[in-house]
Amino acid sequence: MTLLDVQDLSIVYEPHGAEPVTAVRGATFRLEQGEFVGLVGESGSGKSTLGFALTGLARAPARISSGRIAFDGTDIAHLDGEDLRRQRRGGFAMVLQSGMNALNPVRTIGNHFADIFAAHEHVPRGRRRDRAVELVEKVKLPASVLDRYPGELSGGMRQRVAIALAMSLDPRLLVFDEPTTALDVLVQRAVMETIIELQREENFTAILVSHDLGVVLESTARVLVMHEGVIVEDGPAARILQDPQDDYTKMLLSHYADPRAEVVELPGLRVAGSQISTTGEGPAGPGTDAAPSGGAKARTGRTREAVVLEGVGKVYPPPRRGEDPVVAVDDVSFTIEPGDALALVGASGSGKSTIAKLITGVERPTAGTVRLGETDVGSLRRAGLRRLRRDVQMVFQDPYSALNPLHSVEYTLMRPVVNFGGLRGLEARRRVLDLLDIVGLTPVEQFAAKLPHQLSGGQRQRVVIARALACDPQVIIADEPVSMLDVSLRAGVLALIEGLREQWGVSLLFITHDLLSARLVTDKILVLNRGRVVERGETAQVLRFPEDAYTVELLDAVPQPGRAAD
Amino acid sequence: MTEKEATAQGEAPEPTQPPPSGRKNAYNTTVDGGGGLVRVGAPPSPLTVLGRAAGTIWSVPKARVGLILLAVFVLAAVFAPLLAPYAPTDNSFARAEGGSPAHPLGTTTAGEDVLSQLIYGSRVSVLVGMVAGFGATLIAVLLGMSWGYTRGFAADVINFFVNLFLVIPGLPLMIVLAAYLQGGGLAMIIFVVVITGWAWGARVLRSQTQSLRSRDFITAAQFSGESSFRIVFREILPNMTSLITGSFFGAATAAILAESGLSFLGLGDTAMVSWGSMLFWAQNSNAILTGQWVLLFAPGLCIALLATSLTLINFGVDGLSNPRLREGKGR
The missing domain is CATH 3.40.50.300 (P-loop containing nucleotide triphosphate hydrolases)
Known part of the structure; x- marks a missing residue:
């Protein structure tokens, strides 16, 4: 059964006092009930604009200039206000990239659910709490989060709450706009797994909007590739991986590699074993022949020194009274x-950024020493720091x-x-x-x-x-x-x-x-x-x-x- | 469906070559519509920047009304000798007359022409507004920004003084100061207004400085070996243009009101013709009781209109550094 039928959809941005820009051009595709589709493109490709339009969230200065979006037979491209709001229940929802910041910091998580239930009145009053518990459990959170404030939850937990909120109107179409981009690497993976599982169990139609072809190919069955507002490729994930048709898709794929492989190669860079080399084709590589003389002159008369860290530790005072001090760096030694x-x-x-701060003298170590050659970085004062920044x-x-x-x-x-x-x-x-x-x-x-x-x-x-x-x-x-x-x-x-x-x-x-x-x-x-x-x-x-x-x-x-x- | 798809693909521009270099970024050209890339050359001169700023303010209808109002007052102040029918201190006319062709707004109890006084009075208000507004903003910028940028003892010292000026009620302080410096004329009034009017602006600028201070480009400037002075005034200050402009108009409004207030209370130079002193004399001669309401109404209205014009201009200033507000109309 076709759930979403997009025909020749174009979206323009008409900023005040500037040339209009066409962000999406002639997008045409169909989604079946229960499909999990990835929408990939780099920044500026129009993928988020398309995602927003599909969920009726396109706002000025963006405007749907032509085409139609049929959701279960109804054209939602030109619906307005109240009709659109009604459509949202059992219709379509969106999880935003910064969804974790979309929660109101002064209201508990439970209140967020209560607001939605109250606005749509589809859950009887007495059942609302149970329903909210059900929803947060679906995204693998304990029921106790309902009584907590957004500030008490980690980024990953907040993003899970955002997903649960999107689920609370039983949508048949869910658009995830970069749902994991703002999260830490390890958390990213866990949240992504939850999304995949959830989609499989609930069988809603899902669109995963992402800049990362790797993530999309890993999790979805079908992939749409967007480039400059046009869908350049549409096919099953496996086919796109093995046999990409469009040059743009091929180019994107060429930028992925397995860091574990013996030979790692990206356009312009190649690593075999521990040998690194910039290949000639890389337009970025500064040609060795183009070595400017000005720089070489400045080079003379300076000795090279090593950066040495010995048993370096950095402990921050406790954030609140009665808590333990924060150990950011603990007994790290290395030499560059x-x-x-x-x-x-x-x-x-x-603690990796803290180490950077210690080496640049922005922070002082609480244990051990940081040295550049003979200079003890940790003890530098203002003038010394200024000299350090030369190096x-x-x-x-x-x-x-x-x-x-x-x-x-x-x-x-x-x-x-x-x-x-x-x-x-x-x-x-x-x-x-x-x-x-x-x-x-x-x-x-x-x-x-x-x-x-x-x-x-x-x-x-x-x-x-x-x-x-x-x-x-x-x-x-x-x-x-x-x-x-x-x-x-x-x-x-x-x-x-x-x-x-x-x-x-x-x-x-x-x-x-x-x-x-x-x-x-x-x-x-x-x-x-x-x-x-x-x-x-x-x-x-x-x-x-x-x-x-x-x-x-x-x-x-x-x-x-x-x-x-x- | 496949047919549609084919057309969609057919319209696609030439797929880019794998561009691992940042040099050739395909999407940038479309987003900028070419315009951004073609515009190459020397950075815009201060004059064009000023012109563009004025254009931005002008494009907001409320601000446009404010600019026109302000222009009327400024022109009246500059060309007062040409516009006013008589000299403001010429008291050779019949006293306390109503409106007549010779004296459209009547005469005062001392026998001066009200219209002429009104026109000359705009000189004081506009001058005090601009000079005191500028002075208060200057102090606010200097103190607020160094306060926001420095940490430690120096910041605590500034903090103490700003808070001191914030908690002291402005009007009583002004009255005390003005009473002490009686007879100083316009310069004294400007001084008093500046001293009592800078603290709030300093506070606002300080918090914005603090938020900009933590941005990467400030850290980068430190890494480029810039001095603190240069970081504050070359890196941070230009990013706060709209805030500073807004704070100037706010301070100017407050200065105009304060000057009128002081003159009305008789703490200014009562011999000088200003809207405040006109009110002072009208009050002294019980103008309401004698039915000469114009004596109170006209200067009062002028003060209100001048203050309103500056406040209206401030609506347009918001758009200076926030492009989103410029596009807001579409909602």
Whole structure:
């Protein structure tokens, strides 16, 4: 039985005072009752816009410009207000990406359910509590959460509550918009499993909107691939995996690899055993022949020093009186030799970002010492810290918040050049253009004049990397540098980081939860769990033959399209 | 279905080559509609930025009304000698007259032309509003932002002073100060208004500074070796334009009201012609009892309209840094 029939649907955004943009063009597909379908695309492909439209949540400035959405025979594309609200019961619901933040912090979870029951009056008063308990148990939460406030629950629990809330109107169609993206790796997997199970048991029709083809192929039976507002491919997951028809799908698939494999290859990057190399085809790799002279000059006269951590611990005072102090880092020791790349992996809360703060001098260790060469980082005062930043630079996780939206690329890069390099005027400008050339943003003159909002995520991250390189540092700390980027852009940025390390001899501390990228750019690895090192060694060795249970768990959380076929 | 699908695919643009580099990001071009990418060149000059800001404010109907009202008052203040039929202190006319062709709003009990006083009075209000508003905003920006950015002892000291000014009731403090500095004229009034009017703005700017301080690009600026001063004024300040503009208009409104209040109470320079002193003299001569309600009504209305115009402009200021509010009409 056809539940949803979408015919030639187009959606335009008509922002006030700007050109209208067509976000979805001529989408046509049908969903049968009980199907689990994935909708994949990178940012800007229109997948979320489509998801919102299907559940009648499209709002100004978005407008359905043509086509129809028949839900069980009724056209919902042009329904309004009250009719739409009635349709929601036994109709369609949506779980949002930030669904866990969609809960009202001053109301208990039970109240959230009560609100929905009261608005639709489909559950008799006396049965409401029982029904709510039933629903939270479906998403594997204890009944006691109903009496708690959202702030008392973890992110994963809140997302489960959001799913239970979406289920409370017995929907026949559920749209999940990136339901696990905001969650921690290990939690992601658990929530995804609950969704899959729930769909199987309740037999509702589900659409999983996601940027991650790996996750979608693993969990759904049929996949729609969207690119620039158009559905470019529609087929069973297994067929898409084995025999993708569209070039775009092929490209997306080429960016997945198993970190456990002997040879790991992404476009532009290849790792065999523990040998890393940037392949020539990678457009991102800064050609070795293009080594700018300005940078090489700055290189002379500086000795390379190792970063040494000895028995480092960091304990934060208890968050509330009467609680135990928080141990963020516990007895961690390691050394990054000049030119080495070390990966620091672990789930959130494992203390990896705290270690980054300790090395950059933002926080001071409560035990042990952090040293860069002869300098004791923990005891530096203001002026010392400023000198330290000449040598230790950071690449941030979120390229969207790491650049001041009001400054041009040239200004952003000019500052460290002026402050640390001591260059002025034309010389400084030449150095800025060199930097842009190094990170592959050409033509350099054009990019120098741009403002951050005129750049894509990948380009922004390149600017961030260029800024980190500007003062010719010894150590670069990259905190999840690719986790906010589209899958297809990741390989390029990773190849850039890898190439820079080879070419400039910069040491790299690569912090990530993504083992695939760790495998690609580092040669040593440190696995952290709750502030303690649980496993260490050569990256290839550790990932191919993991010994600790936690490492195995992390490896299992890496989405692999291939696994679905097994 | 397959047929439909085929057409959908047929319309698809050329599939992109695998672009692992960020350089060629296909979707960016569509989203920006090309416009964003073509616009390359020097960053916009301050003048064009100002022009664009004015355009944004103008596009909000409420703010447009406010701008027109304000323009009327400013023009009246600037061209007062041309517009006013008589000199404001010329008391050679018949006293306490009603409206007549020669004196549309009548004359005061001292024999001055009310319309001329009204027009000249706008000079004081507009001047005090702008200068005191600017002064109060300047102090609020300097103190609020350094307060928000620094931690430790310095922040505690500023905290103490701001809270001190926040808890002291404004009007009594103003009256005490004005009584002390009697005879200082306009400069004294501006000083008093600034001293009592900056604290609230500082508080608001401080919290916004604190929230911006934790953003990555501020940490990045520290890593670029920027000094604290530069971080506050080159990185954080430009991101708070709308807040500061809003706080300026708020402070200017408060200053206008405060000046009128002080003059009305007789604490200003009673010889100076301002709307507040007009009210003061009208009250002194029991204008209501003698049936000359215009003497009270006209300056009162002007004060209210000028304050309203600034408040209306503030509606448009919200849109300066929040594009979402500009699009809000579609809902």
